[in-house]
Amino acid sequence: MHARYALLxxxxxxxxxxxxxxxxxxxxxxxxxxxxxxxxxxxxxxxxALPGALLQHLTVRDAAGHSLxxxxxxxxxxxxxxxxxxxxxxxxxxxxDFAAGxxxxxFTVEKSEAVAPPFPVQAFARYVPERLxxxxxxxxxxxxxxxxxxxxxxxxxxxxKEVLVTSGLDIWFKRVRxxxxxxxxxxxxxxxxxxxxxxxxxxxxxxxxxxxxxxxWDGKQLYTSxxxxxxxxxxxxxxRAIFELSYDAWDAAGAKVSEVKRFTVDAxxxxxxxxxxxxxxxxxxxxxxxxLNKTPAYAPQEPKVAATPLPAARALTQWVTQRxxxxxxxAIVLPSGEPAYAxxxxxxxxLAPIRPGQPLRYYVGxxxxxxxxxxxxxxxxxxVTAFAARxxxxxxxxxxxxxxP
Numbered sequence: 506m507h508a509r510y511a512l513l514x515x516x517x518x519x520x521x522x523x524x525x526x527x528x529x530x531x532x533x534x535x536x537x538x539x540x541x542x543x544x545x546x547x548x549x550x551x552x553x554a555l556p557g558a559l560l561q562h563l564t565v566r567d568a569a570g571h572s573l574x575x576x577x578x579x580x581x582x583x584x585x586x587x588x589x590x591x592x593x594x595x596x597x598x599x600x601x602d603f604a605a606g607x608x609x610x611x612f613t614v615e616k617s618e619a620v621a622p623p624f625p626v627q628a629f630a631r632y633v634p635e636r637l638x639x640x641x642x643x644x645x646x647x648x649x650x651x652x653x654x655x656x657x658x659x660x661x662x663x664x665x666k667e668v669l670v671t672s673g674l675d676i677w678f679k680r681v682r683x684x685x686x687x688x689x690x691x692x693x694x695x696x697x698x699x700x701x702x703x704x705x706x707x708x709x710x711x712x713x714x715x716x717x718x719x720x721x722w723d724g725k726q727l728y729t730s731x732x733x734x735x736x737x738x739x740x741x742x743x744x745r746a747i748f749e750l751s752y753d754a755w756d757a758a759g760a761k762v763s764e765v766k767r768f769t770v771d772a773x774x775x776x777x778x779x780x781x782x783x784x785x786x787x788x789x790x791x792x793x794x795x796x797l798n799k800t801p802a803y804a805p806q807e808p809k810v811a812a813t814p815l816p817a818a819r820a821l822t823q824w825v826t827q828r829x830x831x832x833x834x835x836a837i838v839l840p841s842g843e844p845a846y847a848x849x850x851x852x853x854x855x856l857a858p859i860r861p862g863q864p865l866r867y868y869v870g871x872x873x874x875x876x877x878x879x880x881x882x883x884x885x886x887x888x889v890t891a892f893a894a895r896x897x898x899x900x901x902x903x904x905x906x907x908x909x910p
Contacts, residue, residue: 525615525907525908526554526555526613526614526615526906526907527546527550527551527554527555527613527614527615527904527905527906527907528611528612528613528904528905528906528907529544529546529611529612529613529614529902529903529904530609530610530611530612530902530903530905531544531601531609531610531611531612531900531901531902531903532608532609532610532900532901532903533603533608533898533899533900533901534608534898535608535894535895535898536605536606537605537891537894537895538602538603538604538605538607539602539603539895540602540603540773541600541602541771541772541773541774542600542601542602542603542900543598543599543600543744543745543771544598544599544600544601544612544900544902545596545597545598545745546596546597546598546614546902546904547595547596548577548591548594548595548596548597550904551591551597551614552590552591552594553906554614554904554906555614555615555616555906556590557589557590557616558591558616559589559591560577560591560594561620561621562616562617562618562619562620562621563575563577563597563614563615563616563617563621564614564615564616564617564621565597565599565612565613565614566612566613566615567601567610567611567612568610568611568612573599573600573601573612574599574600574624574625574743574744575597575598575599575624575744576597576598576599576624576740576742576743576744576745577591577594577595577596577597577598578594578595578596578598578739578740578745578747579593579594579595579739579740580593580594580595580739581593595740597614598744598745599612599744600744600771600772600773623743624743624744625683625743626684626742626743627644627645627682627742627743627744627772627773628642628643628644628645628741628742628743628744628745628746628770628771628772629642629643629644629684629686629741629742629746630642630643630738630741630746630747630748630768630770631686631687631738631741632653632736632738633650633686633690634655635690636690636694637652637653637655637656637666637667638652638653638654638655638656638732639651639652639653639656639690640652640653640733640736640748640750641677641686641690642686642746642748642768642770642777643677643679643684643685643686643770644746644770644771644772644773644774644777645682645683645772645773646679646682646773646774646775646872647676647677647678647679647775647870647871647872648676648677648678648679648685648686648689649674649675649676649677649716649777650674650675650677650686651672651673651674651675651715651718651732651733651750652669652671652672652673652675652710652732652733653732653733653734653736654732654733654734656668656669656732657669657670657671657731657732669711669712669732670712670731670732671710671711671712671713671715671718671731671732672714672718672719672729672730672731672732672733672752673710673711673712673713673714673715673716673718673796673798674710674714674715674716674717674718674869675706675708675710675715675716676706676708676715676716676833676835676871677689677697677704677705677706677708678704678705678706678707678708678831678833678871678873679703679704680700680702680703680704680875681703681704685703685704688703689703689706700830704873705830707802707803707806707827707830707831707833708798708801708802708833708835708871709798709800709801709802709803710798710801711798711851712851713796713798713799713800713801713851713852714727714729714794714795714796714797714798714851714852714854715796715797715798715801716797716798716801716835716869716871717779717795717796717797717837717867717869718795718796719764719766719781719793719794719795719796720757720793720794720796721757721758721760721762721783721791721792721793721794722792722793722794722847722854722856723757723758723792724792726758726849727794727796727849727852727854728755728756728757728758728762729755730752730753730755730762730763730764731752731753731755733750733751733752734751734752734753735750735751736748736749736750736751737749737751739767742772743772744771744772745769745770745771745772746768746769746770747767747768747769747770748767748768749765749766749767749768750765750766750768751763751764751765751766752764752765752766754784757785757791759787760785760786760787760788760791761785761786761787762783762784762785762791763783763784763785764781764782764783764784765781765782766779766780766781766782767779767780767781767782767864774870775870775871775872775888775892776836776838776868776869776870776892777868777869777870778866778867778868779866779867779868779869780864780865780866781793781859781864781865781867782862782863782864782865783859783861783862783865784861784862785861786861789860790858790859790860791858791859792856792857792858792859793856793857793858793859793865794847794852794854794855794856795821795837795854795855795856795857795867795869796851796852796853796854796855797812797821797823797835797837797852797853797854798851798852799812799848799850799851799852799853800851801823801825801835802825802827802830802833805828806827806828806829806830807827807828808825808826808827808828809825809826810823810824810825811823811824811825811882812853813882813886814844814846814855815886815889815890815893816844817890818838818889818890818893818894819838819839819840819841819842819843819844819893820836820837820838820839820844820855820889820890820893821836821837821844821846821853821854821855822834822835822836822882822885822886822889823835823836823853824881824882824885831873831874831875832873832874832880832881833871833872833873833874834871834872834879834882834885834888834889835869835870835871836869836870836871836885836889837855837867837868837869838867838868838870838889838892838893838896839855839857839866839867839868840866840867840868840896840897841866842857842858844856844857845857855867868892868896870889870892872885872888
């Protein structure tokens, strides 16, 4: 999902004049297919090659000349930009499906006279105040949510309000490629726990880590935060959504720890990237634990749950078989380091050392058997292993600005 960049603004042609286009070449060394590979180019490089370019006046084409969906992220929405440099912009993003054995792909970025309307949304995130401060996100393959302060608040009025204190992460399994978060919340709780044609919420979180929640592990006990306290959306599709959730400080065996999670959600992927930055004083390092709920399915489904560590892939996997709702897999993958494993009464855990202010990157993914792509535990483990191989073999992106002859 991330790439090495060779920002070679080597100007082909004459030494004067504005560039005609930006030429992009993405290469990698993996023989396997890499569907929905995301290519992100810093906007400063786009503007240097194509001065005055605007996000609504661009065309991105592949080597065959096909126009590709693209996104320009926003990093400074209040920035003044009198010279039209795109100071508010962050990155130009588009995707390519690398076939097996395809090690290189070329693209061009050009200014366009015509206005390019928004492309269909495939990655989306939002705060959900109408459902007790939930925060929900999705791409075209899977959806998730987690829980805010209103859900954790006690029912002081005796109204029967649901109360749940957890920083665990939930999964909504989709049967469709279009966005469903708004529609499911509109239908209401009892509807999205049933499969009415678009999929369902068949994953239980409770007070566990759910699918990829974090905590601090002292070798014997897991110390966790309460529900998220603050949220911030940074980018919101159509290809990539980025947002942050902040967690107030909690006690972890005498250390006061707080956390900010940054989620990067890309279209076409089973896995989301999460960068957790912990703040604490006292010890130079702590051990973070990323968890999977040991009992993630509901009792009427008579679930059977099998957890399998995959040390070579730096992964922890889980496969759940159910009576009628369909089976599903969940996994956590670390991109680097030597993973260790542990468990408490509620969670299977994968461990990683952390230092204050230094992000811990990990990936959380899931899939249902009725997707037709993964039907059993062995197939899910192969898919997780293949994803881990992509992380170890990132793209190299070469950029050149090509001048008018």
